[in-house]
Amino acid sequence: MxxxxxxxxxxxxxxxxxxxxxxxxxxxxxxxxxxxxxxxxxxxxxxxxxxxxxxxxxxxxxxxxxxxxxxxxxxxxxxxxxxxIAQRRWDIQRIDGLPPSKVTPPPGLAERLKRERAAIGAARRHVSDAMFWAETLVWPSRGRISGVYGSQRILNGVPKQPHYGVDVAGPKGSPVSAPTAGIVTLAESDFYYEGGIVIIDHGYGVSSTLIHMERVDVKTGESVGQGQRIGLLGAAGRASGPHLDWRINWNGVRLDPALAISPMPDN
Known part of the structure; x- marks a missing residue:
C-alpha cells in the first residue's frame, strides 16, 4: 500500500x-x-x-x-x-484466550497511569518557535522495522488503542538519538507502559516521542541537536522485546514517522 x-x-x-x-x-x-x-x-x-x-x-x-x-x-x-486524503488499510490482529492481566492493567495503577498520561499530554502541548520540523529527519535508531503505524490488536474481544508509532528492533543498549533538534519537554526513565521515555519539541506543535528505552541520557528542558544520543534502546515498560517506538505528533494529531523520513538504510 x-x-x-x-x-x-x-x-x-x-x-x-x-x-x-x-x-x-x-x-x-x-x-x-x-x-x-x-x-x-x-x-x-x-x-x-x-x-x-x-x-x-x-x-x-x-x-x-x-x-x-x-x-x-x-x-x-x-x-x-x-x-x-488517501485511505489506508490497517493490520488488525485478533488474539483470544489471554490471561486478563495481559489485557487490563493490574488494579491499583489508576493514579500512576493518570499522572503519566497527564505528563505526556503536557509535554506534547508545549509549542515553541523552533522550525526543526522543516529539516530532513534521521532515524533515531537503526534496525529491523518490527511494528508499523496504524496497526491494532483486539485482545479477548477488546479493541486496544492503535499503534501510533514505528518500532525499530535492535540490540539492547544500542544508542537512541534525536531525529532532529529540539527541546526536551519530558524525560523519564520508568513509566509503566513506556519505560524510558523522551519527548522532544521540534517547534510549531511538532514533537517526537521515543519510548521503551532502558536508559535516558537527557533531562527535561535540555536542548538537543539532530543525531545527539538521548538514551539507550531497551525493552522497558510494556514491551515484548528490545526495540524503540518512535512517534510524531502535530498538535493533537498522531502522524506516521515512516512517511516523514526516507526508508531505513540497509546498514
Missing amino acids: LAAMLFLAIACPAHAGLRLDGQMTQGGMIIGHADPGAAVVLDGQPVRVAPDGRFVFGFGRDAPPSAVLQVSSPDGQTEQRILA
Whole structure:
C-alpha cells in the first residue's frame, strides 16, 4: 500500500506562492510553502505560518477522505483547495484466550497511569518557535522495522488503542538519538507502559516521542541537536522485546514517522 502511494510535491497554478510537500494520506505530515505573511486555515482551524511562509500540518490515522485548505495572501487573494486524503488499510490482529492481566492493567495503577498520561499530554502541548520540523529527519535508531503505524490488536474481544508509532528492533543498549533538534519537554526513565521515555519539541506543535528505552541520557528542558544520543534502546515498560517506538505528533494529531523520513538504510 505504502509503495503505491504518490509522494506529492504539489505546485499550485492558481496560487504561484503555494506548494505542499509530503504524502497526502492518513498519517502523512505535510510541509507547506506560501507567500510570507499568508494566513492558512485547515478545516476551519488556523495553521501557524512562519515569517518566511512555511507551515506544517498532518492527518491522523482515521482522517476522512478529504480536507479543506484555505490560504489567504497579504494582498487579499484567497484560494481554497480540497485535499484528497488517501485511505489506508490497517493490520488488525485478533488474539483470544489471554490471561486478563495481559489485557487490563493490574488494579491499583489508576493514579500512576493518570499522572503519566497527564505528563505526556503536557509535554506534547508545549509549542515553541523552533522550525526543526522543516529539516530532513534521521532515524533515531537503526534496525529491523518490527511494528508499523496504524496497526491494532483486539485482545479477548477488546479493541486496544492503535499503534501510533514505528518500532525499530535492535540490540539492547544500542544508542537512541534525536531525529532532529529540539527541546526536551519530558524525560523519564520508568513509566509503566513506556519505560524510558523522551519527548522532544521540534517547534510549531511538532514533537517526537521515543519510548521503551532502558536508559535516558537527557533531562527535561535540555536542548538537543539532530543525531545527539538521548538514551539507550531497551525493552522497558510494556514491551515484548528490545526495540524503540518512535512517534510524531502535530498538535493533537498522531502522524506516521515512516512517511516523514526516507526508508531505513540497509546498514
